[in-house]
Amino acid sequence: MDLLTVPQVMARLRLGRSAAYDLLRTRQLASITLGRARRIPAHALTEFVHARLDQEAA
Incomplete structure (x- = not known):
């Protein structure tokens, strides 16, 4: 199982730090x-x- 860091998720979703931590x-x-x-x-x-x-499709 691959585990990603918050900065990796930020890069993949193109989100800032605050937005990424809000999702978490x-x-x-x-x-x-x-x-x-x-x-x-x-x-x-x-x-x-x-x-x-x-x-989005709904």
Whole structure:
């Protein structure tokens, strides 16, 4: 399983730091905490994008 850092997610989604952490805080994007580090499973990012695409299509 691939785990992404917040900066990697920011780059992939082309979001700023605040927007990325807002997605994590509101649980729109799943993450885990390892020690003090926040990691986002790659499949969670894929699911997030698919959910947003479904919302836009509706």
